[in-house]
Amino acid sequence: MSKTSKFHQSAFAFLSVAVMAGSFTVLSATAEEAKKATPPDPSVLRICASEVEKPYSMRDGNGFENKIGKVLAEAMGKRARFVWTDKPAIYLVRDQLDKNNCDVVIGLDTGDERVLTSNPYYRAPYVFVVRSDSPLDITSWDSPDILKASKIGMSQDSPAQVMLEKLGLFNSNFNYMKSLVGFKSKRNQYIRVDPQRYVDDVASGKADFAVVFSPEVARYAKDRGNALKLVVVPDNATRSDGQHLPFHFDQSIAVRKDDKQLLAEVNAALEKAKPEIESILKEEGIPLDELAKTPEGRQG
Numbered sequence: 001m002s003k004t005s006k007f008h009q010s011a012f013a014f015l016s017v018a019v020m021a022g023s024f025t026v027l028s029a030t031a032e033e034a035k036k037a038t039p040p041d042p043s044v045l046r047i048c049a050s051e052v053e054k055p056y057s058m059r060d061g062n063g064f065e066n067k068i069g070k071v072l073a074e075a076m077g078k079r080a081r082f083v084w085t086d087k088p089a090i091y092l093v094r095d096q097l098d099k100n101n102c103d104v105v106i107g108l109d110t111g112d113e114r115v116l117t118s119n120p121y122y123r124a125p126y127v128f129v130v131r132s133d134s135p136l137d138i139t140s141w142d143s144p145d146i147l148k149a150s151k152i153g154m155s156q157d158s159p160a161q162v163m164l165e166k167l168g169l170f171n172s173n174f175n176y177m178k179s180l181v182g183f184k185s186k187r188n189q190y191i192r193v194d195p196q197r198y199v200d201d202v203a204s205g206k207a208d209f210a211v212v213f214s215p216e217v218a219r220y221a222k223d224r225g226n227a228l229k230l231v232v233v234p235d236n237a238t239r240s241d242g243q244h245l246p247f248h249f250d251q252s253i254a255v256r257k258d259d260k261q262l263l264a265e266v267n268a269a270l271e272k273a274k275p276e277i278e279s280i281l282k283e284e285g286i287p288l289d290e291l292a293k294t295p296e297g298r299q300g
Helices: 031-036 064-075 089-097 144-148 159-166 170-180 195-204 214-223 260-272 274-284
Strands: 026-030 044-050 079-085 105-109 122-131 209-213 228-232 248-255
Touching: 044 064, 044 089, 044 105, 064 079, 064 105, 064 260, 064 274, 079 089, 089 105, 089 248, 122 195, 122 214, 122 274, 159 170, 159 209, 195 209, 195 214, 195 228, 209 214, 214 228, 214 274, 248 260, 260 274
Parallel strands: 026 079, 044 079
Antiparallel strands: 105 248, 122 209, 122 228, 122 248
16 A cells, blocks of 8 residues: 555555654654664554655654554553654565564554554555546446546556556556656656645646545545545456455554564554544544454464
């Protein structure tokens, strides 16, 4: 989403990953420092953290999931300790969590099969980012005005790309899409577009509109005041084969598959911290959706 940098890639589940900062004592550590803490201090919540995943996670603590992480740790009666990496969040499970450098990843899609995931703490949709004065009337993938657009911002290998391919708009949009990543090849590497770029390009007229996971762009659209609008993408799209193509995703906190006790503690803390978390999400400007009916403590 892609948390997978919050990313919904081939399985359309982009991670959205992040961490926390706050008004109480917060510690910081590198992965190597974390390894020395054996066994981990039970009074500390070690959080896998990417410093290159704005607006989710930022080294200065201004990422909205930094704030959620702070609230979570506090609700668990622990101190928050970041285990930072300069790699995108898509690598957090493989390079940090699985290696026992840290204990939780914030902002994975509920049900991610690599981990145990908590009860979802929010559900967010993809949105069409459109200028308020745009002549295009776009409310869904069925809107005729979509076919009038020539430059559409989106992430590669996302649900939006699948729909553009279905609508016959991918090839005409290819050069603009590649420009978003500086025409770099994605072979053997993950390339993330700075989410503010989508908003800036729509606001300046470089793009007709963008289709992005709302947590990535909400704060930047909000900063533009009334110049832009976020239109929720309906969750009723289908692929060319008729199968449902999701555009709304539940978000959870992940632990290792053998950490069932920690998962239970996280679930209890999420319930306790629910008002504070909802306040953070509201302040971020994320359009929230009703949580899906999901079994408690999804375990992959």
